[in-house]
Amino acid sequence: MTKLSGKTAVVTGAAQGIGKAIALRLAKEGANVAVVDRNEEKIIQTANEIKELDKDCKGYVLDLKHTEAIAPLYETIAKDFGRIDIAVHAAGVALTKDFMEITGSDWDFVMDVNAKALFFCVQQAAKQMMATGGGRIINFASIAGKQPTKPDLSVYGASKAAVLSITKTAAANFAASKISINAICPGVVHTAMWDQIDSDRARIYNQPIGKAIENITGLIPLGRLAELDEISGLVAYLSSPEAEYITGQSINICGGMIMS
Numbered sequence: 001m002t003k004l005s006g007k008t009a010v011v012t013g014a015a016q017g018i019g020k021a022i023a024l025r026l027a028k029e030g031a032n033v034a035v036v037d038r039n040e041e042k043i044i045q046t047a048n049e050i051k052e053l054d055k056d057c058k059g060y061v062l063d064l065k066h067t068e069a070i071a072p073l074y075e076t077i078a079k080d081f082g083r084i085d086i087a088v089h090a091a092g093v094a095l096t097k098d099f100m101e102i103t104g105s106d107w108d109f110v111m112d113v114n115a116k117a118l119f120f121c122v123q124q125a126a127k128q129m130m131a132t133g134g135g136r137i138i139n140f141a142s143i144a145g146k147q148p149t150k151p152d153l154s155v156y157g158a159s160k161a162a163v164l165s166i167t168k169t170a171a172a173n174f175a176a177s178k179i180s181i182n183a184i185c186p187g188v189v190h191t192a193m194w195d196q197i198d199s200d201r202a203r204i205y206n207q208p209i210g211k212a213i214e215n216i217t218g219l220i221p222l223g224r225l226a227e228l229d230e231i232s233g234l235v236a237y238l239s240s241p242e243a244e245y246i247t248g249q250s251i252n253i254c255g256g257m258i259m260s
């Protein structure tokens with residue numbers, strides 16, 4: 001019997017990177033997993049890898065910026081699996097562009113996914129959990145939501161600050177329903193998102209590929225990027241019985257890049 005046996009988890013953004021690592025980790029801890037992403041080919045791949053672990057898993061293809069489809073999505077998942085105990089919201093996008101060049105559509109591109117879609121995912125996860133006596137919600141923010149970013153990640157930082165606010169407000173509102181809600185703030189993890197930032201900065205600042213990651217690594221007191229296993233391990237802990245008393249928190253996992 002593993003820690004999360006009998007639980008059902010939903011993970012958004014599970015086609016690759018952090019979300020995929022979390023989906024696999026929660027399955028290894030015993031959970032059945034519903035995986036959600038806009039990337040059909042890759043989400044099927046994630047679902048197949050989880051099924052190989054002998055866990056019930058189903059992939060759902062949705063571009064979460066269509067927020068009207070989020071309530072039907074969570075209803076379908078609750079019907080398919082019987083309940084939702086854990087919801088991890090990792091779907092997100094970044095945009096590397098100078099503060100002075102940001103347009104209204106740039107703002108919407110980032111905010112629609114990172115803040116607006118996440119809000120409705122939290123709302124609908126909480127609705128399903130209230131019906132079954134409680135649960136855990138874990139939202140992906142970033143240290144970029146807590147401190148100034150380079151000026152080329154301004155909207156991303158604003159969207160992650162929104163995640164922190166949504167997390168605290170939801171945690172206060174749904175505590176009485178036994179739903180614990182926390183945010184994770186990673187520093188830097190080497191995923192497709194950071195490859196994109198690195199190649200954008202290579203183009204914008206006329207520097208070699210790899211330089212942006214090298215530069216940011218130099219700012220990390222522990223001297224290295226985070227491993228996917230370290231992020232998914234924190235999610236597994238926050239999903240576990242031992243973490244029942246933790247709610248409304250934002251937990252930095254950033255090698256000491258920020259300390260508050």
Ligand SMILES: NC(=O)c1ccc[n+]([C@@H]2O[C@H](COP(=O)([O-])OP(=O)(O)OC[C@H]3O[C@@H](n4cnc5c(N)ncnc54)[C@H](O)[C@@H]3O)[C@@H](O)[C@H]2O)c1
Pocket residue numbers: 012013014015016017018019036037038039062063064065089090091092093113140141142143185186187188189190191192193194
């Ligand atoms: N990688 C890092 O260093 C880092 C640091 C801090 C926070 N984060 C956050 O962690 C989360 C995961 O990041 P990652 O590095 O794995 O990124 P990633 O780009 O590798 O993966 C993001 C996933 O989200 C999905 N997604 C994006 N927009 C979507 C939409 N509209 N609808 C459905 N799915 C969508 C993508 O298809 C992809 O599978 C994000 O919220 C990110 O902001 C990452």
